[in-house]
Amino acid sequence: MNRDEKAKIIQNIREKANRSCIAVVTDYKGMSVEEMTQLRSNLREHNVEYQVVKNTLARIAFEESSHSAIKDKFKDCCAIAYGFDDPVVAAKVLVDFEKKSKKFQTRFASLDGKYLEGTSLKALSELPGRDELLAKTLGTMNAVPTNFVCLFANVIRGMLNALNGIKEQKENA
Known part of the structure; x- marks a missing residue:
């Protein structure tokens, strides 16, 4: 060579x-x-x-x-x-x-x-590999807004249940 x-x-x-x-x-x-x-x-x-x-x-x-x-x-x-x-x-x-x-x-x-x-x-x-770490990071980042939406949906759902209860009470009376 x-x-x-x-x-x-x-x-x-x-x-x-x-x-x-x-x-x-x-x-x-x-x-x-x-x-x-x-x-x-x-x-x-x-x-x-x-x-x-x-x-x-x-x-x-x-x-x-x-x-x-x-x-x-x-x-x-x-x-x-x-x-x-x-x-x-x-x-x-x-x-x-x-x-x-x-x-x-x-x-x-x-x-x-x-x-x-x-x-x-x-x-x-x-x-864990790069792709797995990115997936975990994305899952963590996605969890915060998802939990936030679920929290407010539960508040609204509770409010609707209370209003329905009041409506039923007034209808029965």
Whole structure:
């Protein structure tokens, strides 16, 4: 591989790292092609890219990226998962695959430039995703006006019941 090819690879890695909100470094040693294909398709469904990298090229690329916290940690067989939308979803997919596979392992990650150990990544994967949090927030915001309307409807209903009672009393008298 000549210098130009290496420069293109470094630029590609740096570009993906700068666009991503999370970069997870994994160990894929011993995985079969079928397992890798399955992992990549699972990740692709959630807008996460998975790339096998050379350690030296990754170190150089991550030096000037938003995930420079992990630049010195690349050792052995490394592959990087870049999460572009929701970091929790990327972590969930990787941790779930790690539970199923005996050979796949998540090592560490960088979340918006902050270093995360493997245990922190597992804790991140247990959090609710962005869509779920938005739904809960919307439900909470919707509950206040709904309860307000129900409260006034009950006041009006009580008033109507009282007026109907007075009407019936006058009719009977």
